[in-house]
Amino acid sequence: MNPFSSLTNRIFLASALLVVAAIGVAIYRLNVSVTAQAEADLGAGLAEAAALVDELSRAEFADFVVKGRLIADLPVLKATASTDHPPTVQPVAEGYQAQVGADLFVVAGRTGRVLARAGRVQPDPVALGQIFEACRTSANGTAFWPYADGVLHVAAFPLEAGPAPFGTLLMGLVLDRQAALRFRTITRSEVAFAVGERLVASSLDGPRTAAIGPVDHASSEFSRTLGSDEYVGRVQPIGEPDSTGQPVALVLRSRTEHLTFLPPLRWQIVITGLAAVLVATIVGYLVARTVTRPLRALTAAMREMAATGDLGRPAPPLGRWDDEDARLLSTTFGQLTGALARFQREAAERERLSSLGRLSTVIAHEIRNPLMIIKGNLRPLERHASPDVTAVAASIDEEVTRLNRVVTDVLDFAKPIRFELAAVDLSTICADAARAVSAAPGGVPVTVEADAAAPVVTDAERLRSVLVNLLTNAQYSVRTLARRPDGPLIRLRTSRVNGGWRIEAIDRGAGIAPEDLPRVFEPFFTTRRTGSGLGLAIARNVVEGLGGSISVSSRPNEGTVVCIDLPAETPGPVPA
Numbered sequence: 085m086n087p088f089s090s091l092t093n094r095i096f097l098a099s100a101l102l103v104v105a106a107i108g109v110a111i112y113r114l115n116v117s118v119t120a121q122a123e124a125d126l127g128a129g130l131a132e133a134a135a136l137v138d139e140l141s142r143a144e145f146a147d148f149v150v151k152g153r154l155i156a157d158l159p160v161l162k163a164t165a166s167t168d169h170p171p172t173v174q175p176v177a178e179g180y181q182a183q184v185g186a187d188l189f190v191v192a193g194r195t196g197r198v199l200a201r202a203g204r205v206q207p208d209p210v211a212l213g214q215i216f217e218a219c220r221t222s223a224n225g226t227a228f229w230p231y232a233d234g235v236l237h238v239a240a241f242p243l244e245a246g247p248a249p250f251g252t253l254l255m256g257l258v259l260d261r262q263a264a265l266r267f268r269t270i271t272r273s274e275v276a277f278a279v280g281e282r283l284v285a286s287s288l289d290g291p292r293t294a295a296i297g298p299v300d301h302a303s304s305e306f307s308r309t310l311g312s313d314e315y316v317g318r319v320q321p322i323g324e325p326d327s328t329g330q331p332v333a334l335v336l337r338s339r340t341e342h343l344t345f346l347p348p349l350r351w352q353i354v355i356t357g358l359a360a361v362l363v364a365t366i367v368g369y370l371v372a373r374t375v376t377r378p379l380r381a382l383t384a385a386m387r388e389m390a391a392t393g394d395l396g397r398p399a400p401p402l403g404r405w406d407d408e409d410a411r412l413l414s415t416t417f418g419q420l421t422g423a424l425a426r427f428q429r430e431a432a433e434r435e436r437l438s439s440l441g442r443l444s445t446v447i448a449h450e451i452r453n454p455l456m457i458i459k460g461n462l463r464p465l466e467r468h469a470s471p472d473v474t475a476v477a478a479s480i481d482e483e484v485t486r487l488n489r490v491v492t493d494v495l496d497f498a499k500p501i502r503f504e505l506a507a508v509d510l511s512t513i514c515a516d517a518a519r520a521v522s523a524a525p526g527g528v529p530v531t532v533e534a535d536a537a538a539p540v541v542t543d544a545e546r547l548r549s550v551l552v553n554l555l556t557n558a559q560y561s562v563r564t565l566a567r568r569p570d571g572p573l574i575r576l577r578t579s580r581v582n583g584g585w586r587i588e589a590i591d592r593g594a595g596i597a598p599e600d601l602p603r604v605f606e607p608f609f610t611t612r613r614t615g616s617g618l619g620l621a622i623a624r625n626v627v628e629g630l631g632g633s634i635s636v637s638s639r640p641n642e643g644t645v646v647c648i649d650l651p652a653e654t655p656g657p658v659p660a
Contacts, residue, residue: 100361107364114353126337131318140270142322145239165243168194168250177200177201192252192254215256220240233261233284234285235284237322260285267333274288274336277322277334504545509540513544518532521552530575558644592642593644595644
C-alpha cells in the first residue's frame with residue numbers, strides 16, 4: 085500500500101516536514117544570529133578596552149607632566165640646582181621622586197652634567213644623554229625610550245625659563261609588565277606594549293607573549309592562537325602622534341573564552357528543536373485526524389446514499405475538535421442533499437403543474453365555447469319585462485364574464501408569449517394603466533410619479549396589462565383595510581436605475597402575510613375568493629420575457645411594494 089495515498093498520511097508527513105524545515109531554519113538563523121552578536125560584542129568590547137588603555141595612559145602621563153612642571157617651578161629645586169653641587173641636589177631629588185612616584189627622576193645642570201638621579205630605572209650615561217636630546221628635539225618635550233623590561237615615557241622641564249636655563253628636570257614613567265597588569269585589571273583584557281616589531285612588556289605569560297610575534301601596526305585588528313585559545317587583538321597607539329619612538333599597546337581578548345557559552349547553547353537549541361519537532365509531529369497527526377475522520381464518515385454516508393438513493397439521510401455528526409473546513413464540507417453536503425431533495429420535489433411539482441397546465445388548456449378550450457353560447461342566449465333574457473328575470477340574467481352574465489376571464493388567464497399562462505417590441509414612453513404606459521384602474525367602478529385613485537420622458541424599448545400592451553393587474557391588486561388591498569390613512573393610497577413611481585428603469589407599485593393596504601409572501605408568484609395561489617391565482621404568475625412571465633425582474637415586499641397592515649426592473653432596451657429584434 086502506498087503510504088502517500090492516504091490523506092491523513094499526506095497531511096501528517098507534510099506537516100512534519102514543514103515543522104522540521106521551519107525549526108531547522110529557525111535553529112540555523114538563531115545560531116548565526118547569536119554567533120554574530122557574540123562576535124559583535126567581542127569586537128565592541130575590544131574597541132572599548134583599546135580606547136580605555138589609550139585614555140588611561142594619556143591621563144596618567146598628563147597628571148605626571150603637571151606634577152613635573154610644578155616640581156620644576158619649586159624654588160627649593162631651583163636653588164639647589166643652581167649650586168651645581170651633586171651632593172646638595174641628590175637628597176632633594178630623592179625626596180621629590182618619592183612624592184610623585186616617578187620611575188625616572190634626573191636633574192641636570194647648566195652644562196648637562198647630571199646632578200642627581202633617582203627612581204627604579206637607571207639608564208647609563210649614554211642612554212641618558214640620548215633621552216635628553218630626544219626630549220629637546222621633540223615638539224612637546226616628551227619622548228618614548230625602550231629599555232630591557234619596557235618602554236620609558238619621559239618629559240623634560242627647564243628649571244628656569246629662558247634661552248640658557250641653569251638646569252633641566254627629566255621625569256619618566258615606565259610602561260612595563262606592571263603597567264600591563266594594571267591595565268588588564270581595569271580593561272579586563274590582556275595588554276602588551278611594543279616598539280616597532282619588538283614586544284617590550286606584556287600581561288601574558290612568557291610562552292603566550294612570544295607566540296604573539298610581530299604585529300603590523302598599520303592594521304587596527306589582528307588574531308592570534310596563543311596556546312589552546314584563539315585571541316583577537318587591536319592595535320592602539322600610545323601618546324601624541326608626533327612623539328619620538330612612539331610605542332603601541334596590543335589589547336587582546338580570548339575569543340575562545342568569550343564564545344564558551346555557544347556550544348552548550350547550541351545543544352540546548354538542538355534539544356529544544358527536537359522536542360518541538362516531536363510535539364509538532366504529534367499535533368500534526370492529531371490535526372490530520374480532525375480533517376480525515378469527518379471526511380471518512382462523510383464518504384461512508386455518500387456511499388450509503390448512492391446505494392439506497394435516500395437523500396434524506398442526515399450528514400454524520402461532527403466533534404468539537406473537527407476541522408472547520410471539514411465542518412463546512414459536511415454542512416455544504418447537507419445543504420446539497422437537501423437541495424437535491426428539494427429539486428426532486430420541485431421537479432415532481434413542475435411535472436404536476438405541467439400536466440395540470442396541459443389539462444387546463446384543453447378544459448379551457450372546451451369551456452370557452454359553451455360560455456359564449458350561454459352569453460349569447462342571455463341577451464333576450466336581459467330585455468325581459470320581468471325584473472326578476474333580468475336580475476337573474478345579469479347575475480348569470482357576471483359569472484360568465486368571470487369564468488371567461490379565468491379561462492383567458494389560463495390560456496395566457498399556458499401558451500408562449502410573443503412580444504411586439506417598440507420604442508415607447510414609459511411614463512405614458514404608467515399613466516394609461518393608472519387611468520384605466522382609477523376609472524373602474526369603486527376604483528381608488530392612483531398617483532403617478534414618473535419622469536416627463538422615459539424612453540424604453542418594450543411591449544407596451546403587455547407591460548400595461550401587468551401594471552393594470554398590479555394596480556387592481558393594490559386597490560383590492562386598500563379596500564380591505566378598515567382604516568384609511570392620510571395621503572395617497574396607491575402610487576405608481578418610475579426611476580432610473582443602473583442604465584435601466586424601475587417601476588414601483590406602492591399601496592398602503594392590508595399587505596401580505598409573511599407566510600404567504602414566498603408563494604405569491606406560484607400559479608393558482610390566491611387569497612381572494614374570486615381570484616384565479618394566475619395574475620402575478622403571468623406578470624412574472626411577461627416581465628422576465630422583457631428581460632427584467634419583479635419582486636414583492638410587504639408588511640401586514642402597512643402596505644405592499646411591487647418592484648419591476650426593466651432594461652432600457654429589451655433584447656430582441658425591434659420591428660421597423
